[in-house]
Amino acid sequence: MLVRGKIAGNKASVPFTARKDKKGVEIKVDFPDEEFTYSVDCPCLEPLELLGLLLPSFEEKLGEIHGVFVEEVKEEKSHSLLNSLRRFLSKGG
Secondary structure, three states, X not given: OEEEEEEEEOOOEEEEEEEEXXXXXXXXXXXXXXXXXXXXXXXXXXXXXXXXXXXXXXXXXXXXXXXXXXXXXXXXXXXXXXXXXXXXXXXXX
């Protein structure tokens, strides 16, 4: 899953990207002076849950957080052999 959007603070608004796969979740935030990247090796969190946990640490650079705005969500489909076989058999293969 890929989630893109913006974090709006009273000092600045910055774009973010959150990606989740079988291995875990990664957050990238493009601050004006640097890019922040954080990841966890556990797919137990959803991308916006992890972003929410990190928001208090962003207040130093962005000021008071006014909101997180999601602009795009993409589900990344896995094309595994098992999924293909399952689809084939469900159609009476």
